Amino acid sequence: GAVVSQHPSWVICKSGTSVKIECRSLDFQATTMFWYRQFPKQSLMLMATSNEGSKATYEQGVEKDKFLINHASLTLSTLTVTSAHPEDSSFYICSGEDRGLSFGYTFGSGTRLTVV
Amino acid sequence: QQQVKQSPQSLIVQKGGISIINCAYENTAFDYFPWYQQFPGKGPALLIAIRPDVSEKKEGRFTISFNKSAKQFSLHIMDSQPGDSATYFCAASGSPGGGADGLTFGKGTHLIIQP
Numbered sequence: 597g598a599v600v601s602q603h604p605s606w607v608i609c610k611s612g613t614s615v616k617i618e619c620r621s622l623d624f625q626a627t628t629m630f631w632y633r634q635f636p637k638q639s640l641m642l643m644a645t646s647n648e649g650s651k652a653t654y655e656q657g658v659e660k661d662k663f664l665i666n667h668a669s670l671t672l673s674t675l676t677v678t679s680a681h682p683e684d685s686s687f688y689i690c691s692g693e694d695r696g697l698s699f700g701y702t703f704g705s706g707t708r709l710t711v712v
Numbered sequence: 713q714q715q716v717k718q719s720p721q722s723l724i725v726q727k728g729g730i731s732i733i734n735c736a737y738e739n740t741a742f743d744y745f746p747w748y749q750q751f752p753g754k755g756p757a758l759l760i761a762i763r764p765d766v767s768e769k770k771e772g773r774f775t776i777s778f779n780k781s782a783k784q785f786s787l788h789i790m791d792s793q794p795g796d797s798a799t800y801f802c803a804a805s806g807s808p809g810g811g812a813d814g815l816t817f818g819k820g821t822h823l824i825i826q827p
Contacts, residue, residue: 602755630814637822639801640756642814689755691815700746701805701815703755 598624600692602704609680609711617675617707619690626692629673630701631665634687646673680711715739718802718818726826731789733821735802738783742804746815747776747787750799759800760787792825799823 599622609615619629628647632640644660646652646667654660662684664676673692677684690704717736725731737745743764748756762769762776762785769776775788789796799822803815 639817639819640815642816645814687753700744700758700761703748703757706753706755708753 598622598692598702600626600690600702600704602690602707604707605705606708607710609709611681611711612679614676614678615680615709617677617688617690617709619673619675619692619704621671621692621702624692624702625670626673627670628693629665629667630691630693631663631673631675632689632691634689634706636687640689677709680709682711685709685711715742715816716802716804716818718821720821721819722822722824724824724826725792727792727794729792729825731792731796731823731825732786733800733802733823734784734786735804735818736782736784737804737816739804739816740783741806742816743806745776745778745785745802745804747774748801748803748817749796750801750820756801789823792823794825794827797823797825 601620603618631643633643634640643658644652644654646665648667648670652665667673687706689706691701715738746761747759749759750756760771760774762778764780773790778785799820801820802818805815806813
């Protein structure tokens with residue numbers, strides 16, 4: 597089946613620094629990559645949608661300048677949290693979709709970001 | 713606006729019993745309804761999914777029942793086991809492969825199976 601590899605699995609950074617999270621689709625081409633954020637004991641909230649080679653579409657209330665998304669190839673998408681603050685601490689999860697197949701949405705294993 | 717309402721928020725079931733989680737949606741454009749299982753610190757894993765052209769789908773111990781007219785769908789876990797203890801999310805979207813809507817998730821159900 598389809599696999600999305602997400603790294604790092606956890607990261608601790610100082611307030612004001614930037615953190616990059618990578619998601620790679622290993623055995624399929626992720627035409628679209630979705631990025632979600634999940635706070636403890638809460639549901640997943642869609643942050644943004646990116647299509648390969650085009651600008652990401654952000655959900656209402658998500659700052660595009662803070663959460664930079666790059667989807668330069670069909671197998672790699674990155675999320676960079678810029679000038680991170682403690683309130684950005686959360687679990688970030690990517691999900692890839694291959695429009696040519698019916699695997700549904702394949703999720704990465706998530707990244708636990710802690711900003712201190 | 714919450715487009716997918718999930719209940720109950722938490723559920724305790726005895727080993728061997730049936731776990732039932734319910735979801736209701738509002739957007740009639742939704743036509744793909746998956747259920748995900750999530751363990752602490754892990755990403756969600758697809759359990760089973762259904763499209764509105766069928767009213768029921770069964771895979772092993774997991775069954776989705778779908779009521780299009782009521783805009784409701786539910787997950788039944790038969791012969792529940794302690795290893796099933798996890799958080800379960802229902803979700804909905806336009807069909808994968810035919811659009812790029814992303815998933816709208818319910819708030820989740822924390823399921824505990826007691827030995």
